[in-house]
Amino acid sequence: MRGYLRNDGSKGIRNSLVVVYLVECAHHVARSIVNKMDHPDVQLIGFPGCYPNNYALAMMKNICTHPNVGGVLLVSLGCEGFNREYLSDAIAESGRPVNTLVIQQNGGTKNTIAKGITQSQIMLEQLAQCPIEYMHLDELVIGTICGGSDGTSGISANPAVGKCFDRLISADATCIFEETGELVGCEQIMAHRAESPELAKQLINCVVKAENYYAKMGYGSFAPGNAEGGLTTQEEKSMGAYAKSGASQINGIIKPGEKPNKKGLFLMDVVPDGEPMFGFPNISDNQEIVEMIASGAHITLFTTGRGSVVGSAISPVIKICANPETYANLSDDMDINAGAVIEGSKTVKQVGDEIFELIVRVGNGEQTKSEQMGHQEFLLTYKTFDSIGPACLK
Amino acid sequence: MAENKFVQLHPHDNVIVCCQSAQKGEQINIANQVITLDSSVTIGHKIACQDIAAGEQILKYGASIGSATEAIKTGQHVHLHNMKSDYIASHTRHSVTGE
Numbered sequence: 001m002r003g004y005l006r007n008d009g010s011k012g013i014r015n016s017l018v019v020v021y022l023v024e025c026a027h028h029v030a031r032s033i034v035n036k037m038d039h040p041d042v043q044l045i046g047f048p049g050c051y052p053n054n055y056a057l058a059m060m061k062n063i064c065t066h067p068n069v070g071g072v073l074l075v076s077l078g079c080e081g082f083n084r085e086y087l088s089d090a091i092a093e094s095g096r097p098v099n100t101l102v103i104q105q106n107g108g109t110k111n112t113i114a115k116g117i118t119q120s121q122i123m124l125e126q127l128a129q130c131p132i133e134y135m136h137l138d139e140l141v142i143g144t145i146c147g148g149s150d151g152t153s154g155i156s157a158n159p160a161v162g163k164c165f166d167r168l169i170s171a172d173a174t175c176i177f178e179e180t181g182e183l184v185g186c187e188q189i190m191a192h193r194a195e196s197p198e199l200a201k202q203l204i205n206c207v208v209k210a211e212n213y214y215a216k217m218g219y220g221s222f223a224p225g226n227a228e229g230g231l232t233t234q235e236e237k238s239m240g241a242y243a244k245s246g247a248s249q250i251n252g253i254i255k256p257g258e259k260p261n262k263k264g265l266f267l268m269d270v271v272p273d274g275e276p277m278f279g280f281p282n283i284s285d286n287q288e289i290v291e292m293i294a295s296g297a298h299i300t301l302f303t304t305g306r307g308s309v310v311g312s313a314i315s316p317v318i319k320i321c322a323n324p325e326t327y328a329n330l331s332d333d334m335d336i337n338a339g340a341v342i343e344g345s346k347t348v349k350q351v352g353d354e355i356f357e358l359i360v361r362v363g364n365g366e367q368t369k370s371e372q373m374g375h376q377e378f379l380l381t382y383k384t385f386d387s388i389g390p391a392c393l394k
Numbered sequence: 395m396a397e398n399k400f401v402q403l404h405p406h407d408n409v410i411v412c413c414q415s416a417q418k419g420e421q422i423n424i425a426n427q428v429i430t431l432d433s434s435v436t437i438g439h440k441i442a443c444q445d446i447a448a449g450e451q452i453l454k455y456g457a458s459i460g461s462a463t464e465a466i467k468t469g470q471h472v473h474l475h476n477m478k479s480d481y482i483a484s485h486t487r488h489s490v491t492g493e
Contacts, residue, residue, distance in 0.1 A: 150437075150438040151411055151412070151437065151438020151439055151440070152413075152437060152438045154455070155401065155403065155411065155413075184481050184482070185457075185458075185459070185480075185481055186457065189457065211481060211482065214482055215482055219482075219485055220479070220481070220482040220483070220484065220485075222482075222484050222485065224485065224486045224487040226484075227473070227474055227484060227486055228486075229438045230411070230412070230436070230437070230438030230439035230440060230473070231438070232440070232452075232459070232460060232472070232473050232474055232477055232479075232484065233459050233460040233477070233478065233479035233480075233481070233484055234479050234481050234482050234484065235457075235458065235459050235460060235479060235480065235481055236454060236459035236460065239454065239455045239457055239459060240455075305438065323437060323438065324437075325437055342413045342414075342437070343398075343413070343414075344398045344413075
């Protein structure tokens with residue numbers, strides 16, 4: 001695959017310049033810079049809140065130093081709580097070009113947009129100089145999530161991703177699955193795959209944590225469309241979602257933004273620690289994708305039954321459609337038709353191989369459907385984790 | 395194609411899953427028996443492939459996915475109206491159901 005070699009030694013499959021608003025008050029200026037640049041590699045991301053949050057700061061640091069990111073333009077209003085100095089230093093330390101524009105110090109909206117465009121053009125020229133090196137499968141980090149699941153997801157798309165994961169892991173890639181709230185009911189089955197008895201206990205504990213958290217929120221990780229598509233209960237949805245993890249041994253648990261410390265298969269524990277503080281663990285699918293990216297995912301495999309159309313900033317999203325009727329209806333948005341399994345024309349293994357082959361092509365620069373359509377969603381909100389504090393920001 | 399309209403995911407399952415829309419009254423040959431559909435169902439939905447007592451576990455993928463809130467007869471649609479989660483209630487756009 002085609003790897004963009006960064007100064008910190010990591011390799012990315014995309015070469016993006018991200019324009020980052022550090023509070024909602026800077027969103028319009030940042031968006032205007034991106035819109036006027038009108039370049040597929042210039043992407044908009046940001047954080048809306050004015051109050052500081054260690055999770056958001058750690059996530060943003062990891063996202064801005066992601067292997068797919070080549071340069072960063074920070075856009076601050078000036079008075080918000082986001083620690084822009086810390087973020088800028090961390091990006092510079094990674095060897096990436098970074099500039100900060102503070103709207104209050106640059107003469108307001110119009111002048112800041114003009115400066116942002118000039119700086120973005122200079123950084124794009126710097127990005128074009130990034131050396132390209134061959135990238136091996138064992139350097140890839142692949143995440144998976146599901147969204148808009150229905151009664152077909154657990155039979156076709158999810159087990160096909162599981163087959164693809166097994167193949168990636170046997171090629172020494174790193175794979176991450178997630179959403180502990182969508183593993184409620186299969187924690188015991190999953191624990192049998194842990195590499196150690198201690199990890200088995202931790203796997204069960206983090207699903208129990210998710211169950212308690214969602215019970216306090218009053219809703220499970222279950223949307224009305226799930227029921228319309230034939231799913232009746234949380235545990236039924238979970239059994240289907242769990243199939244994405246394949247059959248390989250589970251090697252560890254990470255929290256959002258933490259990077260796997262070795263190769264293999266990891267569960268991301270997305271549910272905040274402690275008493276519920278800021279609301280639902282992830283308010284919609286794109287927040288899950290952003291967490292995968294913050295933990296290093298080069299590509300996210302997104303399975304859907306009802307039909308999600310989203311993509312993401314920074315890392316390509318490969319959409320795998322479980323339901324043949326949905327595929328027929330939304331084929332422009334879908335990269336892989338796993339509905340062929342439901343129709344009986346392909347096996348789960350065949351679709352798993354198709355996903356694997358597409359990953360390699362996307363790693364070589366082929367655009368996914370959501371990239372072709374300009375989908376660059378990004379969502380980061382407040383959360384609290386025990387281990388994502390100042391200590392791990394160092 | 396009719397023989398592929400439903401799938402039983404595990405031999406212990408008491409529900410089968412619809413892979414192609416089917417009409418009320420249709421007969422399905424599956425799991426060594428002929429089941430007559432009690433209602434029309436669309437893709438992804440479940441039909442009982444044996445009689446299930448109230449309170450009994452609903453088995454899919456060979457695992458429990460909840461329990462019956464009333465007696466369910468072979469051929470009946472199994473969904474929010476006659477089963478519930480044993481973990482956390484499901485919700486639709488209009489209400490929380492199953493509790």
